[in-house]
Amino acid sequence: MKKLINDPENVVRDALQGVALAHPDLATVHIDPHYVVRSDAPVQGKVALVSGGGSGHEPMHGGFVGMGMLDAACPGEVFTSPTPDQMEAATKAVDGGAGVIHIVKNYTGDVMNFEMAAELCRAEGIEVESVLVDDDVAVQDSLYTAGRRGVGVTVLMEKIAGAAAEQGRPLADVAGIARKVNEVGRSMGMALTSCTVPAAGKPTFDLGDDEMEIGIGIHGEPGRERMALTPVHDIVEKMAGAVADDLPFSSGDRVLAFVNGMGGTPLIELYIVFNELVGFLKGRGIEVSRNLIGSYITSLEMQGCSISLVKLDDELTQLWDAPVKTPGLRWGI
Amino acid sequence: MKKLINDPENVVRDALQGVALAHPDLATVHIDPHYVVRSDAPVQGKVALVSGGGSGHEPMHGGFVGMGMLDAACPGEVFTSPTPDQMEAATKAVDGGAGVIHIVKNYTGDVMNFEMAAELCRAEGIEVESVLVDDDVAVQDSLYTAGRRGVGVTVLMEKIAGAAAEQGRPLADVAGIARKVNEVGRSMGMALTSCTVPAAGKPTFDLGDDEMEIGIGIHGEPGRERMALTPVHDIVEKMAGAVADDLPFSSGDRVLAFVNGMGGTPLIELYIVFNELVGFLKGRGIEVSRNLIGSYITSLEMQGCSISLVKLDDELTQLWDAPVKTPGLRWGI
Numbered sequence: 001m002k003k004l005i006n007d008p009e010n011v012v013r014d015a016l017q018g019v020a021l022a023h024p025d026l027a028t029v030h031i032d033p034h035y036v037v038r039s040d041a042p043v044q045g046k047v048a049l050v051s052g053g054g055s056g057h058e059p060m061h062g063g064f065v066g067m068g069m070l071d072a073a074c075p076g077e078v079f080t081s082p083t084p085d086q087m088e089a090a091t092k093a094v095d096g097g098a099g100v101i102h103i104v105k106n107y108t109g110d111v112m113n114f115e116m117a118a119e120l121c122r123a124e125g126i127e128v129e130s131v132l133v134d135d136d137v138a139v140q141d142s143l144y145t146a147g148r149r150g151v152g153v154t155v156l157m158e159k160i161a162g163a164a165a166e167q168g169r170p171l172a173d174v175a176g177i178a179r180k181v182n183e184v185g186r187s188m189g190m191a192l193t194s195c196t197v198p199a200a201g202k203p204t205f206d207l208g209d210d211e212m213e214i215g216i217g218i219h220g221e222p223g224r225e226r227m228a229l230t231p232v233h234d235i236v237e238k239m240a241g242a243v244a245d246d247l248p249f250s251s252g253d254r255v256l257a258f259v260n261g262m263g264g265t266p267l268i269e270l271y272i273v274f275n276e277l278v279g280f281l282k283g284r285g286i287e288v289s290r291n292l293i294g295s296y297i298t299s300l301e302m303q304g305c306s307i308s309l310v311k312l313d314d315e316l317t318q319l320w321d322a323p324v325k326t327p328g329l330r331w332g333i
Numbered sequence: 334m335k336k337l338i339n340d341p342e343n344v345v346r347d348a349l350q351g352v353a354l355a356h357p358d359l360a361t362v363h364i365d366p367h368y369v370v371r372s373d374a375p376v377q378g379k380v381a382l383v384s385g386g387g388s389g390h391e392p393m394h395g396g397f398v399g400m401g402m403l404d405a406a407c408p409g410e411v412f413t414s415p416t417p418d419q420m421e422a423a424t425k426a427v428d429g430g431a432g433v434i435h436i437v438k439n440y441t442g443d444v445m446n447f448e449m450a451a452e453l454c455r456a457e458g459i460e461v462e463s464v465l466v467d468d469d470v471a472v473q474d475s476l477y478t479a480g481r482r483g484v485g486v487t488v489l490m491e492k493i494a495g496a497a498a499e500q501g502r503p504l505a506d507v508a509g510i511a512r513k514v515n516e517v518g519r520s521m522g523m524a525l526t527s528c529t530v531p532a533a534g535k536p537t538f539d540l541g542d543d544e545m546e547i548g549i550g551i552h553g554e555p556g557r558e559r560m561a562l563t564p565v566h567d568i569v570e571k572m573a574g575a576v577a578d579d580l581p582f583s584s585g586d587r588v589l590a591f592v593n594g595m596g597g598t599p600l601i602e603l604y605i606v607f608n609e610l611v612g613f614l615k616g617r618g619i620e621v622s623r624n625l626i627g628s629y630i631t632s633l634e635m636q637g638c639s640i641s642l643v644k645l646d647d648e649l650t651q652l653w654d655a656p657v658k659t660p661g662l663r664w665g666i
Contacts, residue, residue, distance in 0.1 A: 018604030271351030
C-alpha cells in the first residue's frame with residue numbers, strides 16, 4: 001500500500017487537522033466527535049444543510065462546507081458511515097432556528113444513522129428534513145445499498161440547495177429544491193483501477209491490466225459489467241447513454257454536465273471525457289449549458305470517472321450560478 | 334496503459350477541445366498552432382503574461398488563463414516543449430501594447446523555443462521580457478535541464494505576477510515581481526508511482542512496491558534518492574527541510590505554502606501532508622499565512638506530491654489575495 005499517511009488508523013483525524021489549519025476562515029473542525037461546520041455557524045434564520053458519509057471521497061463533504069453550500073459535514077472513517085452522535089452534534093451546531101436539512105446518500109448505514117440523529121434532534125425541538133440522493137443508474141441494489149446508490153448528484157444537490165438556503169428560503173422550499181435535483185439528476189461511474197482502504201492495506205478489488213469496470217460504485221462496489229478497455233469515445237457513449245436513457249433526457253433539454261474524477265485520474269483525461277460527452281449529448285439534441293469538471297466525489301486513489309447530468313430549468317440554473325465559497329468549490333465571491 | 338483517451342496521438346487536441354467547450358467565457362482555444370488565450374484578449378494597455386510547456390501538467394498552464402493570471406498558454410505535446418510558432422502566435426494574440434512577459438520553466442527546450450519566439454516578436458515591435466522559473470532544490474542539472482528545474486513555484490508566480498499585471502503596472506514592474514517570486518520561492522517533489530506518457534505506452538520509470546523517489550521531477554526525472562516508503566511525517570521533514578534550508582527561510586518568516594498533488598494523489602493525503610508541513614514549519618518559527626492545496630502542476634497520473642514555499646511580504650500577500658478567475662484557480666470574483 002503506497003500512501004502519504006502516518007498510521008492508517010489516524011488518516012481521517014490527520015486530514016481533518018490539515019483542513020482546520022488550511023481553512024480557518026471558511027470552516028471549523030471539531031474532533032471527537034468529528035464534524036466540520038461553517039466558521040460563522042449557526043447562521044440565524046437560515047435553513048442549515050448537513051451532510052456526511054464515509055471519508056475517502058474528498059473534497060466531498062467537508063470541502064463543501066461554507067457560504068452557499070453546506071453548513072456542516074460529518075466524516076466517518078474511510079468508506080464507513082459516520083455515527084448518529086456526530087450527526088446530532090453537527091445538526092445542533094448549525095441550527096439557526098429555521099430548520100435543518102440532512103442530505104443523505106442512499107447507503108444503508110448512512111440512512112439508518114441519519115434517521116436516528118434526526119429523531120434525536122427532533123426530540124430536542126429542532127425541525128429536521130431528510131433528503132435522499134439515489135442517482136446512480138448502474139444497478140438496482142448493491143453492496144451497502146437497497147435501491148440505487150447516491151453518487152455524483154450529491155455534489156450538485158449540495159451546491160444548488162445550499163444556494164436556496166442562502167437566499168433565505170424556508171425549510172420546505174429548500175428541501176423541495178434538493179429533492180427536485182435528485183429527481184432530474186442521474187449518474188454513472190467507471191473504474192480503470194481499484195483503490196485501497198488504508199485499514200485494509202490491499203486493493204478492494206482486482207482488475208486485469210486491460211480491463212475496466214462500468215457502473216462501479218464509489219466504494220468499489222461491483223457495477224454493470226467488467227470488460228476490455230476501449231477508447232473513451234465508447235466508454236462515454238455507454239455511460240452517458242445509460243444516464244440519458246434513464247431520466248429520460250430529451251431533445252431540447254439543457255443540462256448541467258458533471259465529469260468527475262475518481263481521485264487518481266488526471267485532469268487532462270477528464271477534459272477528453274467532457275469533449276466526448278458534449279458530442280454525444282449534441283447528437284441527442286441535449287445542450288450542456290453548465291458544467292463542472294474535476295475530482296469532487298472521489299474514491300481514494302481510484303482511476304476512473306463518473307458522469308452526472310442534471311436537467312436544468314431557470315431556477316436551478318440561477319441557483320447553480322449563485323456565489324459559493326468553500327474549500328472545494330468557489331465562485332462569484 | 335490504462336487511460337481515458339482515444340488515439341494517444343490526439344490526447345492534447347482532444348483535451349483542448351474539451352477546454353474550449355467547457356470554458357468559453359474564460360478562454361478561447363486555438364488549434365494549429367495550439368494556444369489558449371483569455372476570451373477578452375488582447376486587453377489594451379495591460380501587460381500580458383504568456384506561459385507554456387509540455388502538456389500532462391494540467392491544470393497548468395491552460396487552466397490558468399483568465400482574469401488575474403495568464404493571458405495565454407502554449408501547450409506542447411505531452412512532456413514536450415511547445416514550438417516557437419505557438420509562442421509567437423500566442424504573444425501576438427495577447428499583446429495589448431504594454432509588453433508581454435514570457436514565464437519560462439527552466440527546461441532546455443522551453444528556454445530555447447521561448448527565446449526564439451521572443452526574438453521573432455521583438456522583430457515585429459512587441460516588447461517581450463522573459464522570466465525564468467528554477468525553484469526545484471532537488472538537483473542541480475537534470476534530464477532536460479541545465480541548472481535547476483522549474484516546478485511548483487511556476488503556479489504561484491503566474492498568480493502573483495498576473496495580479497500585478499491586472500492592476501495595470503508597467504512591464505518592468507510586473508517582470509520584477511515575477512522574478513522576486515522565483516527568488517523567494519523553493520520547491521521539492523516526490524513520487525510513489527511513475528506515470529505513463531501516452532505515446533510511450535509504458536511507465537517512465539519503475540519503482541518497487543515499497544519504494545518512493547524523493548526529489549522527482551515533473552516528467553519523472555530522477556531525484557535525490559530512492560528509498561523505502563516511510564510515514565508521511567518523515568517524508569515532509571525531508572522535503573520541507575531541504576526547501577527551507579535552501580533559501581534559507583528563517584524564524585519569523587511568513588510563507589505561502591503550496592502542497593501539490595502529482596495527478597494521481599487523493600486530496601485526503603494532501604491535507605495530511607499539509608498538516609505535517611505546518612507542524613514542521615512551526616518548529617522552525619515559520620508561519621504559514623497563505624496556502625494552496627490540490628493538484629495544480631501534475632505529472633499525468635503520477636502519485637506523489639510536491640511542497641513549495643514562497644516567502645511573503647505585504648506586497649506579495651496582497652497580490653496573492655487579489656481576485657482571479659480561471660478554470661483552475663478562482664476566488665474573489
